[in-house]
Amino acid sequence: MRPAGPHPPATSDLEGLDPEQRAAVEHDQGPLLIVAGAGTGKTTVIARRIAHLIASGRARPSEILALTFNEKAATEMQERVDVLVPYGYADAHIATFHAFGEEVLSSFGIEIGIAPSFTVLDQTAQALFLAEHLEELGLDQYAPLSDPTKYLRELAGFFNKLKDYPIAAEELRRFAEAGLARSETDPAARDGFARALELARAADRYNTLGWKQGFVDFGDLLALTLRLFDESPSALQFLQQRFRYVLVDEFQDTNPVQFEIVRRLTAVHRNLVVVGDDDQSIYRFRGAHLQNILKFHEFFPDARSIVLTRNYRSTREILKSARRLILVNQDRLETRLLISKELLTERTGPMPRIKELPTEAEEAAWVAAEIRAAVESGARRCRDIAILVRSNKNAEPFLRALDEQGVPYYFPGSRGLFQRPEIREMVALLYSLSQDAREDHLYHLAESAYGVPGDDLSRLVHELSSEPTKLRTLMERASNRSTAVEISEEGRERIATMLEDLRALKHTARDHRVGEVLRAYLERRGIIKRLRAPSSFEDEIKARNIVKFFKVVQMFASVAVVDRVPLFLRHLGAIMDYGEDPAVAEIGEESDVVQVLTIHRAKGLEFPVVYLVQAATDRFPTRNLRRGIDVPVELAPGERTSSELHKEEERRLCYVAFTRAKEELIATHAVDYGGKRPRQRSEFLSEAFDLGKPAPAQKRQRVMEELEAYRTDAPQGLPPLARPPAHEPIRLSHQRIADYDTCPLKYHFLHVLAVDPILTLDHRVNFGNAVHQAVAFALERHRLGEPPTFEQVLEVYRSSWRNEGYRSEEHARRRFEQGAAALRSFLEREVLGEEPPTDVERSFRFNLGDVIVSGRMDRVDEGPDGVVITDYKTSELEGEEHADASARDNLQLSIYALAHKELTGRVPQRLELRYVLGGAVGTSTRSEEKLERTRDRILAIAESVRSVDFRAQPSEHNCSICACRPICSESAV
DNA sequence: GCCCGTAGGGTTTTT
DNA sequence: CCCTACGGGC
Ligand SMILES: Nc1ncnc2c1ncn2[C@@H]1O[C@H](COP(=O)(O)OP(=O)(O)OP(=O)(O)O)[C@@H](O)[C@H]1O
Numbered sequence A: 001m002r003p004a005g006p007h008p009p010a011t012s013d014l015e016g017l018d019p020e021q022r023a024a025v026e027h028d029q030g031p032l033l034i035v036a037g038a039g040t041g042k043t044t045v046i047a048r049r050i051a052h053l054i055a056s057g058r059a060r061p062s063e064i065l066a067l068t069f070n071e072k073a074a075t076e077m078q079e080r081v082d083v084l085v086p087y088g089y090a091d092a093h094i095a096t097f098h099a100f101g102e103e104v105l106s107s108f109g110i111e112i113g114i115a116p117s118f119t120v121l122d123q124t125a126q127a128l129f130l131a132e133h134l135e136e137l138g139l140d141q142y143a144p145l146s147d148p149t150k151y152l153r154e155l156a157g158f159f160n161k162l163k164d165y166p167i168a169a170e171e172l173r174r175f176a177e178a179g180l181a182r183s184e185t186d187p188a189a190r191d192g193f194a195r196a197l198e199l200a201r202a203a204d205r206y207n208t209l210g211w212k213q214g215f216v217d218f219g220d221l222l223a224l225t226l227r228l229f230d231e232s233p234s235a236l237q238f239l240q241q242r243f244r245y246v247l248v249d250e251f252q253d254t255n256p257v258q259f260e261i262v263r264r265l266t267a268v269h270r271n272l273v274v275v276g277d278d279d280q281s282i283y284r285f286r287g288a289h290l291q292n293i294l295k296f297h298e299f300f301p302d303a304r305s306i307v308l309t310r311n312y313r314s315t316r317e318i319l320k321s322a323r324r325l326i327l328v329n330q331d332r333l334e335t336r337l338l339i340s341k342e343l344l345t346e347r348t349g350p351m352p353r354i355k356e357l358p359t360e361a362e363e364a365a366w367v368a369a370e371i372r373a374a375v376e377s378g379a380r381r382c383r384d385i386a387i388l389v390r391s392n393k394n395a396e397p398f399l400r401a402l403d404e405q406g407v408p409y410y411f412p413g414s415r416g417l418f419q420r421p422e423i424r425e426m427v428a429l430l431y432s433l434s435q436d437a438r439e440d441h442l443y444h445l446a447e448s449a450y451g452v453p454g455d456d457l458s459r460l461v462h463e464l465s466s467e468p469t470k471l472r473t474l475m476e477r478a479s480n481r482s483t484a485v486e487i488s489e490e491g492r493e494r495i496a497t498m499l500e501d502l503r504a505l506k507h508t509a510r511d512h513r514v515g516e517v518l519r520a521y522l523e524r525r526g527i528i529k530r531l532r533a534p535s536s537f538e539d540e541i542k543a544r545n546i547v548k549f550f551k552v553v554q555m556f557a558s559v560a561v562v563d564r565v566p567l568f569l570r571h572l573g574a575i576m577d578y579g580e581d582p583a584v585a586e587i588g589e590e591s592d593v594v595q596v597l598t599i600h601r602a603k604g605l606e607f608p609v610v611y612l613v614q615a616a617t618d619r620f621p622t623r624n625l626r627r628g629i630d631v632p633v634e635l636a637p638g639e640r641t642s643s644e645l646h647k648e649e650e651r652r653l654c655y656v657a658f659t660r661a662k663e664e665l666i667a668t669h670a671v672d673y674g675g676k677r678p679r680q681r682s683e684f685l686s687e688a689f690d691l692g693k694p695a696p697a698q699k700r701q702r703v704m705e706e707l708e709a710y711r712t713d714a715p716q717g718l719p720p721l722a723r724p725p726a727h728e729p730i731r732l733s734h735q736r737i738a739d740y741d742t743c744p745l746k747y748h749f750l751h752v753l754a755v756d757p758i759l760t761l762d763h764r765v766n767f768g769n770a771v772h773q774a775v776a777f778a779l780e781r782h783r784l785g786e787p788p789t790f791e792q793v794l795e796v797y798r799s800s801w802r803n804e805g806y807r808s809e810e811h812a813r814r815r816f817e818q819g820a821a822a823l824r825s826f827l828e829r830e831v832l833g834e835e836p837p838t839d840v841e842r843s844f845r846f847n848l849g850d851v852i853v854s855g856r857m858d859r860v861d862e863g864p865d866g867v868v869i870t871d872y873k874t875s876e877l878e879g880e881e882h883a884d885a886s887a888r889d890n891l892q893l894s895i896y897a898l899a900h901k902e903l904t905g906r907v908p909q910r911l912e913l914r915y916v917l918g919g920a921v922g923t924s925t926r927s928e929e930k931l932e933r934t935r936d937r938i939l940a941i942a943e944s945v946r947s948v949d950f951r952a953q954p955s956e957h958n959c960s961i962c963a964c965r966p967i968c969s970e971s972a973v
Numbered sequence B: 001g002c003c004c005g006t007a008g009g010g011t012t013t014t015t
Numbered sequence C: 001c002c003c004t005a006c007g008g009g010c
Helices: A019-026 A042-055 A071-084 A097-112 A123-137 A152-164 A169-182 A187-212 A218-231 A233-242 A256-266 A290-299 A316-326 A333-337 A360-376 A392-405 A421-433 A439-449 A454-466 A471-479 A489-511 A514-524 A527-532 A537-559 A565-578 A643-658 A683-688 A703-709 A734-742 A744-752 A763-783 A790-800 A809-832 A880-889 A891-904 A928-946 A956-960
Strands: A032-036 A064-068 A093-096 A119-121 A215-217 A245-248 A272-276 A304-308 A353-359 A385-389 A594-598 A607-612 A661-672 A730-733 A839-848 A851-863 A866-873 A910-915 A921-924
Touching: A019 A042, A019 A304, A032 A042, A032 A290, A042 A064, A042 A071, A042 A245, A042 A272, A064 A071, A064 A097, A064 A256, A071 A093, A093 A097, A097 A218, A097 A233, A097 A256, A119 A123, A119 A218, A123 A152, A123 A187, A123 A215, A123 A565, A152 A187, A152 A215, A152 A218, A152 A256, A152 A565, A169 A187, A187 A215, A215 A218, A218 A233, A218 A256, A233 A256, A245 A256, A256 A272, A256 A290, A290 A333, A316 A643, A316 A661, A316 A683, A353 A360, A360 A385, A360 A392, A360 A607, A360 A661, A385 A392, A392 A594, A421 A439, A421 A489, A421 A514, A421 A537, A421 A565, A439 A454, A439 A471, A439 A489, A454 A471, A454 A489, A471 A489, A489 A514, A514 A527, A514 A537, A514 A565, A527 A537, A537 A565, A607 A643, A643 A683, A730 A734, A730 A928, A734 A744, A734 A891, A734 A928, A763 A790, A763 A809, A763 A839, A763 A851, A763 A866, A790 A809, A839 A891, A839 A928, A851 A891, A851 A928, A866 A891, A880 A910, A880 A921, A891 A910, A891 A928
Parallel strands: A032 A272, A032 A304, A064 A093, A064 A245, A119 A215, A245 A272, A353 A661, A385 A594, A385 A607, A607 A661, A730 A851, A866 A910
Antiparallel strands: A839 A851, A851 A866, A910 A921
């Protein structure tokens, strides 16, 4: 790889430019907008123009300001200009918008009350700051008691988004208040405005709190700069006089506040040149705006416009497909401004290819094999080739396949450090040394760092269910042979080593810094020695990741009051929960290797050969998922999100991918990415190559996947299990069925290995238990004709309460109060106000063949028209209108209904979900057919359990809330 | 052609 | 959990 762009000799500053480029470079005074497609030399023009301004003596270098969107572009621009302006005095100001803002604020910030010594908070620091001050932001709906930090990321994102425009907190507040005042009769609208008001207040408090302490976030670097320009005419004037020529690259990626800054800066001399390509705007998700290009003409009606159409990169075949694709988009400058950006070139080459393969693995293998062949034949070098993926995790199979083919590669992932095994191991170690150690940390450490066999661990954990002690204690006993639990010799030795290490390191941790403790651990384990002279690619990556983790430790050390393990763990926990997951270490960056990149990362680069992979339904384009909190449209005109706009952005992304290719473009896709349905080729391929609708879905080939099931090493990290004898009945419960449904591996952890004694219960589970106990008690007394007093119910609630896992004492107290208040209204409503139930906590058990299903119904009411079965829920109230739908879809109720049917031959008259916290009730019924399906589902799960099928089904959501996550190696998060 | 149940995904990245 | 797309059934 190399950065796109020429390095022509410095002799003539106009040499080699085509007429349009030349016109742009020579453009004299006044505003100029250059719009052009990919590979037309836009970046080249900016660099050459800077050189020309200097060389022609029209400007001194210090009078030139070139703004880019990211560091990389700024560095690259600087390098190009350095080559073009030989005397080494090219000190034109080339910077990112943020760097420029930071500089301006350092010099002039004091005029708007920002002391020059301010600290810039990065995304992680900002999240930590928010977490620390969450209670001071006056949040309500955005900090629910069940999970106060639930919206923390969203809030941070929202506060940043406000600054992209910028919309002041004050402005948002006025908007919300006005809205509330005029929508008195419309509860839905009121709710929206109330939320906006809550956000406005929180944003204001967050800002004030931070600024007072000398913290500014990234958004502030821009928003405060703009405010400075508006509030301090002298500062603005100074900068206007200093920078007489302003240039902006990648203008389509700028957001409104950036444009406003540039406008102010050039308001007097109007020497502003911007270049951009609306078709390559791929950061709209982050506030970039086509609006800016349109507004350019609005603010500079006399602006000159230049369109570049000569393409210096790709073949005609590639350009033709790219154009056909991008023309599908409706929202484009070509149509709005009536210009033509159609790209011209004389170059020709092979037609782009599309390759369909049966499975994901075969797709990756095919690409890797092609690459290997091309490199071996000498036709290409590795660096000539790029594999472009839509999202980081799509890269995985390709990296594996390249490994297998022995093809070296570079993959700059953008996160994932904390998921790496070598890092998880160190984290588990640190926890195991601290007071906050949980059993799962020790389990994980033993399993993954010390290689204690899974069989031994399961036996130890199993023992815990009968012997109420600590895993640590059992391990101590195992290591000196004083337990009845059967442990392999290998396991015993490894456990002994681990415990010895832990004792020694615990000692070290008392009076040493975190970095020193970790180092001591790595020394003891011989890891340092091994990684000092890495013998494999994998070891090299490990070593670098460990170094990266030490950077996190260092960062902590530089801000920590006391550099000791327990404090570090609190810090790390917060980073992992709401901070940024750092990128894994990069490798092979500079050398002759294949580049595996996300399309976003590939922007601005060019390669002779490009593979665009996983071009299939749901992979590319991705689905439209809106997340985060939206800025009210009234305040952010032109800001719309819709699935069509999303698709257009994805299409631009595809356009960027295509136009990275100079000679060869190959798009691949597979039919089988592991799901149940066959995948079709991306609609973008149909559009670009005029293919019409993809062929009807053939039956998926399951060959590979079937083989996969017989892999001897799968599933990972689990002891091999014997198939239970056919005559032994399978016992299932609602919980077991639900767990298997969520993820077979979760079932395995919880109900086969029975690891629950070493897992930590979420505070919500404890809360739910306490409320349930109290509800059951109240109902039972009601049933017996002795309705309890509130004090009695409260007593049961209090005695079941566990004060663990809350954010703070205050949080626990408020949550307790919430439960108590709910119980009070529950008592009034359902005990004083309703007939007593027929049964409370009624146990049941029925057989389906050799499957035994058992459980307990919270409440049963028998009436003349049949039976009503009720389940109480303690989750936060979702919209009341959804309560019936929840009751309809609820698996637990289906199982109770089926139980009733099996035991009495009759379908219950009604099923109810009662939400204790809000008092909402959802009612539903179950038809015979529906129960039939429930029964089939149970039987299918039983069969899978019998056949020992516990392959993990990792998913974003399920893994993020799964109790087994700390000990699971398959987790998606 | 429309309704409903079921399957599948849950980005992208910079400062 | 929540939202969307698709395919089967009518
Ligand atoms: N006048 C020219 N003569 C020859 N080659 C040129 C000329 N102008 C630009 N190029 C080459 O064309 C390629 C694309 O240039 P550049 O990266 O500046 O284009 P761009 O418009 O910024 O592309 P993109 O929008 O895709 O990032 C580079 O390899 C560059 O060296």
